[in-house]
Amino acid sequence: MKQPVLKGKLSLLILCVLFFVLPLALNSRSWVDLFITIVVNMVGAVALRLIVISGNLSFAQGAFMGVGAYTAGMLAVYLNVPIWLSIPAGAIMATIVGLITGWPFARLKSVYFSMGTMFMGQALMLMISAWPLAGGALGLQRIPSLTSALSGVADVLHLKGYQACYYLIFLLALFCLVIMYRMEHCRIGTTLRALAQSEEVAASIGVNPTFYRLLAVGTSCFCMGLIGGVQSHYLTTISYSSYGMNTTLWIIMYMMIGGTGKFVGPLYGAIVISIVQGIANLLTSLSGSSNNESFVAFAHWLGANSAYTPFLTAAVLLVVAYLLPGGLVGIPDTIRANRARRAEKKEAAEIAKGGSK
Amino acid sequence: MSNILEIRDLTVMFGKSIAVHDVNINVPEGGIVTLIGSNGAGKSTTLNATLGIVPMTRGTISFNGEDVTHASTSEKVRKGLVLAPEGRHLFPYLSVYKNLILGATQRKDKEGIQQDLEFCFELFPILKDRLKQKAGTMSGGQQQMLAIARAMMANPKLLCLDEPSLGLAPAVIEDIGEKVREINRTKGTSILLVEQNVHLAFGTASYCYTLQVGELVAEGTVEEIRNNDVVKKAYFGG
Numbered sequence: 319m320k321q322p323v324l325k326g327k328l329s330l331l332i333l334c335v336l337f338f339v340l341p342l343a344l345n346s347r348s349w350v351d352l353f354i355t356i357v358v359n360m361v362g363a364v365a366l367r368l369i370v371i372s373g374n375l376s377f378a379q380g381a382f383m384g385v386g387a388y389t390a391g392m393l394a395v396y397l398n399v400p401i402w403l404s405i406p407a408g409a410i411m412a413t414i415v416g417l418i419t420g421w422p423f424a425r426l427k428s429v430y431f432s433m434g435t436m437f438m439g440q441a442l443m444l445m446i447s448a449w450p451l452a453g454g455a456l457g458l459q460r461i462p463s464l465t466s467a468l469s470g471v472a473d474v475l476h477l478k479g480y481q482a483c484y485y486l487i488f489l490l491a492l493f494c495l496v497i498m499y500r501m502e503h504c505r506i507g508t509t510l511r512a513l514a515q516s517e518e519v520a521a522s523i524g525v526n527p528t529f530y531r532l533l534a535v536g537t538s539c540f541c542m543g544l545i546g547g548v549q550s551h552y553l554t555t556i557s558y559s560s561y562g563m564n565t566t567l568w569i570i571m572y573m574m575i576g577g578t579g580k581f582v583g584p585l586y587g588a589i590v591i592s593i594v595q596g597i598a599n600l601l602t603s604l605s606g607s608s609n610n611e612s613f614v615a616f617a618h619w620l621g622a623n624s625a626y627t628p629f630l631t632a633a634v635l636l637v638v639a640y641l642l643p644g645g646l647v648g649i650p651d652t653i654r655a656n657r658a659r660r661a662e663k664k665e666a667a668e669i670a671k672g673g674s675k
Numbered sequence: 676m677s678n679i680l681e682i683r684d685l686t687v688m689f690g691k692s693i694a695v696h697d698v699n700i701n702v703p704e705g706g707i708v709t710l711i712g713s714n715g716a717g718k719s720t721t722l723n724a725t726l727g728i729v730p731m732t733r734g735t736i737s738f739n740g741e742d743v744t745h746a747s748t749s750e751k752v753r754k755g756l757v758l759a760p761e762g763r764h765l766f767p768y769l770s771v772y773k774n775l776i777l778g779a780t781q782r783k784d785k786e787g788i789q790q791d792l793e794f795c796f797e798l799f800p801i802l803k804d805r806l807k808q809k810a811g812t813m814s815g816g817q818q819q820m821l822a823i824a825r826a827m828m829a830n831p832k833l834l835c836l837d838e839p840s841l842g843l844a845p846a847v848i849e850d851i852g853e854k855v856r857e858i859n860r861t862k863g864t865s866i867l868l869v870e871q872n873v874h875l876a877f878g879t880a881s882y883c884y885t886l887q888v889g890e891l892v893a894e895g896t897v898e899e900i901r902n903n904d905v906v907k908k909a910y911f912g913g
Binding site for chain 2: 505508509511512515516518519520521522523524525526
């Protein structure tokens with residue numbers, strides 16, 4: 319049976335090219351930092367969606383990112399493990415922790431799964447915060463920097479240090495996204511959707527629900543751990559508070575605003591909301607080198623009011639919830655449906671008119 | 676003739692109430708056996724316990740000469756013991772094609788899956804026209820056909836059908852019965868048909884078990900059961 323091969327892939331390709339070219343063209347650290355944030359958030363949102371299509375909403379995504387980040391960071395700090403080993407180790411550790419904790423949670427459904435993962439995520443981060451080796455409340459400091467590790471590569475390719483870092487993170491993110499895309503578009507994805515609709519029926523036709531749920535959780539955690547690990551080396555200082563409830567909620571926001579119906583949904587959500595979050599910082603740092611007075615004034619005004627960003631995001635979420643049932647990615651479908659409804663109404667009105675004559 | 680399925684002393688209890696008590700059922704290889712009884716007699720429970728969807732309290736189940744009492748549902752499906760559940764439990768928001776493919780979830784042989792897909796289209800041509808349609812938007816009869824086809828995608832040795840006539844028009848029920856016989860004839864699949872509709876049951880099967888309030892009250896060939904007073908009583912209350 320032929321599957322639609324090209325459908326939806328064009329937008330992915332365009333996104334991919336944009337994310338490859340733009341950081342090269344926008345030759346400044348603050349722009350590249352924004353792109354790194356977007357890429358990290360993209361992986362987070364898509365990894366969460368992998369669990370969501372099986373009918374559960376995980377509230378521990380941030381924590382698994384933290385497990386990856388701390389594992390990679392601590393291995394490098396205390397055991398001098400090279401970066402190319404510590405990052406995969408972070409991913410594997412996150413997978414293991416995800417599978418061990420996911421085993422009992424695979425039996426929970428909907429809101430109970432969310433509650434269970436939420437408390438487990440909090441517990442994991444509290445444990446890290448209380449562990450002196452992990453730096454406690456101060457966070458883990460002096461993690462070997464990705465920029466210096468990649469300086470040789472950057473010189474050869476005539477890139478700036480932060481650009482080389484971006485491309486490594488981009489490649490790892492691409493790797494994660496390709497894995498998850500493939501998973502969703504083969505039989506595994508169908509089975510996960512079936513589990514979301516009825517676990518009992520799926521079990522009665524021979525699906526092993528626990529296996530498939532753990533497969534989704536494991537893959538999701540692997541991607542979170544990988545991206546968390548590489549990010550910790552880029553930031554060189556990490557704190558447990560950046561992997562808590564807040565991060566998880568933002569990831570859920572990216573996914574919901576983008577729309578869960580399609581693979582590209584969370585990608586758009588992560589782009590739009592990450593830009594909303596990061597625009598104040600970006601403009602402030604850009605205004606340092608600008609001569610345009612009104613631009614500088616605007617950037618300062620935005621910086622001073624950046625505390626209102628969550629309000630703006632909430633407003634976007636409300637608009638999406640009211641007007642766009644499919645999220646940002648569902649806009650074309652929504653417009654089409656509205657147009658069809660209007661045409662139907664018109665037709666009905668005309669028929670009614672004709673009848674009354 | 677050897678039996679493909681042997682259920683011995685099956686007892687299922689929900690809490691303290693006994694739903695099924697000491698039921699023994701044999702399905703001969705290549706045969707069609709029916710299990711009839713009125714509402715609440717424990718027919719579906721018997722099937723669900725056999726498949727391992729409902730935990731059994733006591734009893735043994737052997738399939739194809741092998742003890743599968745403690746095997747999980749997915750293992751049983753892999754061995755060829757497959758259920759088309761009651762009430763046409765499909766995945767309503769997935770397409771017909773995806774529903775069918777999900778039936779083959781335990782199989783790795785791509786060619787075999789393709790062949791069975793062709794077989795299903797031959798058996799129910801309507802499914803081929805509706806491949807992209809969401810399963811939940813089809814009519815009751817079509818959904819029942821899809822439920823049977825999905826079960827056939829697992830390449831069963833024994834196909835268990837739970838009330839395929841439920842909520843369908845008489846003409847459609849006739850059609851379903853004919854298809855069940857065709858599956859048995861062309862593929863040699865043994866069939867265990869659980870039914871409340873005696874016309875479908877008697878018209879399709881050769882051997883019949885009768886359940887009443889969780890216990891077997893009569894068994895025999897369809898002719899024997901048709902003229903059995905106990906069955907008449909069980910069914911028609913006198």
